[in-house]
Amino acid sequence: MFTAQQVVVTQPTAGDFKCFTAVCTHQGCIVGSVADGLITCPCHGSQYRIADGSVARGPAPAALASKPITVSGGEISLA
Ligand code: FES
Numbered sequence: 001m002f003t004a005q006q007v008v009v010t011q012p013t014a015g016d017f018k019c020f021t022a023v024c025t026h027q028g029c030i031v032g033s034v035a036d037g038l039i040t041c042p043c044h045g046s047q048y049r050i051a052d053g054s055v056a057r058g059p060a061p062a063a064l065a066s067k068p069i070t071v072s073g074g075e076i077s078l079a
Helices: none
Strands: 007-013 016-021 033-035 038-040 047-049 055-057 069-072 075-078
Touching: 016 069, 016 075
Parallel strands: none
Antiparallel strands: 007 016, 033 038, 038 047, 047 055, 069 075
């Protein structure tokens, strides 16, 4: 979780990083935690899959938008 940038970075498989907006598509809360392959919003319990940001559990109406990132030398940057 990168709160200042409002993004969440996941690693679905080793070395494969994904970045999504941390703003929940339901009512705009910042999603709170990443565990067991899911990103969870603390406000109403929506869950998104870490691999593609798609909705695993509502009430979120849409997937988290992905953000482009670059990974080099062990550092992740927003592209
Ligand atoms: S704002 Fe995230 S579940 Fe409602």
